[in-house]
Amino acid sequence: MTTASTSAPRWLSDEEQRVWRAYLHATTLLEDHFDRQLQRDAGMPHTYYGLLVQLSQAPRRRMRMTELARNAKITRSRLSHAIARLEKNGWVRREDCPSDKRGQNAVLTDDGLDMLRRSAPGHVEAVRQAMFDRLTDEQVRSLGEIMRTLATGLEPEGADADLPWLR
Amino acid sequence: MTTASTSAPRWLSDEEQRVWRAYLHATTLLEDHFDRQLQRDAGMPHTYYGLLVQLSQAPRRRMRMTELARNAKITRSRLSHAIARLEKNGWVRREDCPSDKRGQNAVLTDDGLDMLRRSAPGHVEAVRQAMFDRLTDEQVRSLGEIMRTLATGLEPEGADADLPWLR
DNA sequence: GACCTTTTCTTGAAAGTTGAACTAGATAGA
DNA sequence: TCTATCTAGTTCAACTTTCAAGAAAAGGTC
Numbered sequence: 001m002t003t004a005s006t007s008a009p010r011w012l013s014d015e016e017q018r019v020w021r022a023y024l025h026a027t028t029l030l031e032d033h034f035d036r037q038l039q040r041d042a043g044m045p046h047t048y049y050g051l052l053v054q055l056s057q058a059p060r061r062r063m064r065m066t067e068l069a070r071n072a073k074i075t076r077s078r079l080s081h082a083i084a085r086l087e088k089n090g091w092v093r094r095e096d097c098p099s100d101k102r103g104q105n106a107v108l109t110d111d112g113l114d115m116l117r118r119s120a121p122g123h124v125e126a127v128r129q130a131m132f133d134r135l136t137d138e139q140v141r142s143l144g145e146i147m148r149t150l151a152t153g154l155e156p157e158g159a160d161a162d163l164p165w166l167r
Numbered sequence: 168m169t170t171a172s173t174s175a176p177r178w179l180s181d182e183e184q185r186v187w188r189a190y191l192h193a194t195t196l197l198e199d200h201f202d203r204q205l206q207r208d209a210g211m212p213h214t215y216y217g218l219l220v221q222l223s224q225a226p227r228r229r230m231r232m233t234e235l236a237r238n239a240k241i242t243r244s245r246l247s248h249a250i251a252r253l254e255k256n257g258w259v260r261r262e263d264c265p266s267d268k269r270g271q272n273a274v275l276t277d278d279g280l281d282m283l284r285r286s287a288p289g290h291v292e293a294v295r296q297a298m299f300d301r302l303t304d305e306q307v308r309s310l311g312e313i314m315r316t317l318a319t320g321l322e323p324e325g326a327d328a329d330l331p332w333l334r
Numbered sequence: 335g336a337c338c339t340t341t342t343c344t345t346g347a348a349a350g351t352t353g354a355a356c357t358a359g360a361t362a363g364a
Numbered sequence: 365t366c367t368a369t370c371t372a373g374t375t376c377a378a379c380t381t382t383c384a385a386g387a388a389a390a391g392g393t394c
Contacts, residue, residue: 009288016299019311023298024217026314027194028240029321032331039352045380050191065343073195078381080344085380102342102389121176131190132183134320135313142309144186146302147193153301154196164199166341167383206382212350232373245351247374252350269359269372333371334353 030130037126042119043089047074048082049123052091052116055108062107064097069165076165091115197297204293209286210256214241215249216290219258219283222275229274231264236332243332258282 012020034046042049054071055061063071069079083106086092091112097103108116132140155163179187201213209216221238222228230238236246250273253259258279264270275283299307322330 009291010295011291012294012299015311016307019307019314020294020298022311022314022318025240026318026321027198029318029331031194032240033321035352036329047380066341073192073199075382076343077345077383081380084344097342100342100390104343124176124178127179127187128177130320131187131317132179134316139309139313139316140183140186142306143313144182144189146306146310147186147189149301149306150298151189151193151196153297154193154200162203164196202382214350233371242352243373244353244375248350251374264372267360267372269357271373 033130034123034126038119038123041122042115044086047072048086049119051079051082051086051106052108052112055092055106056113056116060107061113062095062105065104065106066165068106070163074164075167077167078164086112200297201290201293205286205290208289209282211253214239214245215253216286218246218249218253218273219275219279222259222273223280223283227274228280229262229272232271232273233332235273237330241331242334244334245331253279 031046038044038046038049050072051068054068055063065079065083066076069076072079074082083092083094087094091109093107093109095105095107097105135143155161198213205211205213205216217239218235221235222230232246232250233243236243239246241249250259250261254261258276260274260276262272262274264272302310322328
């Protein structure tokens with residue numbers, strides 16, 4: 001009897017349960033915290049803000065939709081809706097891709113860049129206050145390594161991976 | 168010139184940026200991963216599943232709404248909607264609180280407990296595979312400490328805190 | 335070229351979340 | 365008591381996300 005479906009579950013140890021719970025609590029609170037900070041100061045949820053940041057750092061302030069979805073770790077559908085909303089705000093515009101007629105580029109507008117410049121200081125301060133100011137250098141280093149490991153684990157090389165931006 | 172609004176922003180260092188990015192990537196992918204696993208195997212999002220788990224561990228399998236919201240780190244509004252949905256599924260029912268006529272208890276039903284027993288092994292396995300199997304014991308220990316620190320930082324003692332379950 | 339499959343992106347409806355407004359009951363002070 | 369305030373929980377509308385379906389172009393094979 002060695003099949004996964006019938007073998008005895010390897011329950012979490014007490015410490016693992018505590019760590020898992022702490023992980024869920026911290027990530028939920030952090031997400032809520034930044035969503036509120038950015039909704040208040042920039043008029044959009046954290047995810048949307050992240051898209052503008054990505055675009056601002058891309059060559060010529062533009063990026064293909066799927067590429068942007070991959071960077072943000074979200075589905076293309078979600079991205080389509082998000083870009084539509086940001087377009088309404090005048091912070092992004094769409095542009096046909098010259099080399100592939102199916103493709104679209106999302107382009108950060110000047111207004112979008114302005115909005116980013118205005119809100120960036122406050123957001124960085126919020127990130128510092130909630131995360132980096134509370135951790136030792138060693139903890140920051142360790143957190144980075146852990147998070148890279150976990151992210152990599154969920155993005156396997158093979159074509160069998162169920163990745164949001166390919167759904 | 169020392170006021171927060173006008174002092175030079177303390178931008179993130181390169182390493183801090185990498186850590187922050189890795190954090191966002193990993194947490195986004197993990198959330199997506201568990202939401203899908205549970206939607207597939209238990210017919211509900213991760214947050215809802217967490218509520219059933221909380222109830223299953225509470226005395227007499229019941230809990231006051233605000234208390235449950237506090238444990239889950241979510242707003243009471245969100246919880247109201249969630250419980251309404253779980254009630255439709257027959258996994259939870261509401262009950263008037265005897266000692267406070269404004270209060271409601273959310274009670275895990277027998278059906279709810281069954282559903283939890285059926286899906287728990289698969290979920291634990293998913294958590295192991297995505298998180299604990301990939302980290303060393305030392306990393307698990309470190310992650311726990313980091314997450315407890317961050318969660319605590321966002322739940323200050325004072326009455327000035329903007330906590331989801333008090334909104 | 336004709337045909338089939340894959341890739342890119344969008345759409346519309348259903349499900350979930352947020353924020354503000356609201357009801358009802360508890361609490362505290364004059 | 366009377367009244368003002370606070371707390372518990374729900375509801376509605378607006379917004380966001382998911383899922384399934386679909387249009388259009390690209391790529392591969394014969």
